[in-house]
Amino acid sequence: MKLDSRIPSGPMAEKWDKHRFEMKLVNPANKRKYHIIVVGSGLAGASAAASLSELGYNVSCFAFQDSPRRAHSIAAQGGINGAKNYRNDGDSIQRLFYDTVKGGDFRAREANVYRLAQVSVNIIDQCVAQGVPFAREYGGLLANRSFGGAQVSRTFYARGQTGQQLLLGAYQALEKEIAAGGVKMYNRHEMLDVVTIGGVARGIITRDLVTGKVEAHVADAVVLGTGGYGNVFYLSTNAQGCNVTATYRAYKKGAAFANPCYTQIHPTCIPVAGEHQSKLTLMSESLRNDGRVWVPKRREDCGKKPSEVAEEDRDYYLERKYPSYGNLAPRDISSRAAKEVCDDGRGVGPGGRGVYLDFSEAIGRVGVQGIAERYGNLFEMYQRITDEDPYKVPMRIYPASHYSMGGLWVDYNLMSTIPGLHVIGEANFSDHGANRLGASALMQGLADGYFVLPYTIGHYLASNKLDKVTTDHAEFRAALEGVERRTSTLLGIKGKRTADSFHRELGKILWEHCGMARNEAGLKQALQEIPKLREEFWQNVTVPGSGDSLNQQLEKAGRVADFLEFGELLCLDALHREESCGGHFREEYQEAGEAKRNDEDFCYVAAWEYTGDRSAPVLNKEPLEFESVHLATRSYK
């Protein structure tokens, strides 16, 4: 496999402009002759589908939920970065670019990140024009807040519901295009395979989740905006339906999977309450603007009420270890610091897996009303879940799986190693390196969908002559039969364990051995356990009901089956990367408790190539070159 990143030549700041001019265009009258499939309707998928339709392309969009508005982008709380420099505090495209490359621990592709920072300003304009009700100052201009990993205030927000408002903006644009006839929407449809003809992506196979009908769809280009794989850990902040199936199916059809071991464990989530737990709820990172993180200095104080631990007996460990960034240290660093104090026996709450996020100082400073205005809805949510009032007692938080920086490998044009298959948003790997900074996911999803893909996909279509194909083609028939066969196999096992029970067990293996800290022995053990569990799954899973109607257990079983394969790839990648960087922390590679990168040997993107169910995947490397931001040890001290 040859990885050609297609990074344009020339100075960093001019690459995208130059590329935009050099790319071929599709004549307006010809655009409607092209059919583009967009899978997923989150920020990336909805913005892409709407923008492509506005350009005149004939678009089909698929979502497994009952409406495109439900996609999990909706749950993003804190905000979206934009290099507007409205605060006059020294922000610029260059600084957002620098912060993102550094935040990603020098494992992202520079040219993509620079472009992301460039279009970040257009995104804010676009969203405001759509009617996104961002927070404002009394003068009527936009307000900003700070986020982790940055020393400027560049985050735009709509209360604690920024993702919801941005998604509704994109959703409304999408619905406008559906009404105009440019997009055909397929709700409650799940993509179960990509179809390639002669190595080129020409369509997908879907299952109608209401009728069970398996169908083939032909297109001139396919776009995956299907999100991340954080649910591989079972417990995560992701929605229940989030899964790896679309990207993993594409991987098995020839798309390289890049950096699967780069998973983000978010530091501020509500801790696990019991075995029944189905998800973990995020408390926005924005809370760390005003909340102070601490645990008792002494183990014997952990059982006390927080109010009984005197000020001098508290360890504000982030402020102590990272004085210049303090409580706003990046996510990977904050998460590991929480794990470290809990491993030291100083965690609080049930099971000792929790740290305090304390607002008493901020309440003293700006009053209860001031805090309620900033975080009211988050405080209410916390109270609903835990039955504790965070205005009176500190929140208890603990890290949880939240985001996946890894994803399908894409070139500068957002195209995977399968020609015609484009991947956008969290589903690709390109912009966040080994760690994503807060308020950057929304930025990337919308950058890809609104401002990058609409250009690059036109270039692909204008540069390639595609034969006309129909669903009668042998490749479509084979893919369709494959999906139907797999469905009937799952229904026919009739074993003794539910799909959920396998998922839970897989999650435990991964969280234990491939979570916040990883080591060779643990990863090797996980690589022993996962195939065994997978084997048991195919012998002993039980899927009630039939394939020809709404069957949520069948949907779940199919997704778990893919997680059981993907989990192994994740561990394999983590084992091979003998360094610590960003969210990937290998215990063997550290220096004074901080991650130790190895730029000499690992300054590359690991792009895994599928070679068959019984053979190991092949590792391909895309070397990362840093011409604008110099490779340096990340320091937030």
Place this chain on the structure above:
Amino acid sequence: MSGNLNLTLKVWRQAGPSAPGKFEEYAAHDVSTEMSFLEMLDVVNERLIMAGKDPIAFDHDCREGICGMCGLMINGAAHGPNKLTTACQLHMRSFKDGDTLTIEPWRATAFPVLRDLVVDRGAFDRIIQAGGFISVPTGSPQDANALPIAKQDAEESMDAAACIGCGACVAACPNASASLFTAAKIGHLGLLPQGQPERYRRALKMVAQMDLEGFGGCTLFGECMAACPKGISIDFIKRMNGDFIYASATARDEKVLLGAG
């Protein structure tokens, strides 16, 4: 306080859109008060599957009260007994040992049942399609700060924009009206300067679509506001009615230019 409950569930079971439905009774033993309502259903389903029975189908996704996918009538109340709380955020500590819980899907002509507790809310998308947007093609806007918006307007707009489209307002309404949902979008966009050019056209089209979908008329009972997990105010319906009346009284034919260019 944590503890365990023994409950009786009466759940609406319906195999498909045209199949007859009925209530079935299940014992839910040993339910932790720390569970969410949907986690309780997960546990019941796990036991049903192990007993060789069909699990209860219900919609859910984010489980943090924002996606709007879940929606159940619990003892006759949309999303259950707690104010400002979706079913996924409702915790079992809100119930007592020995309680009987009746669980039904949203009941409305415009929301046909697909299976058990799952309904089709496609009508909401079609109301948005009729005009619930600002027509601004990607790439065309001016600088975001070129248009100052009074903080009060932005905040009120956000109050309406917080709607999660779950359908509780329809389920709670004796007329199964979608007025609160429709009014929330008309209010969200109509309170902003960006929303003005299409404001009256939007009101006419969205209201017409709402009627076409078979939702009932609004008689201002106020049940919608009481059931809304996001606390959206019935004042937005007043605002929608104002826009609709003004739009109806002043509607002009939309000019179509033929042969231009």
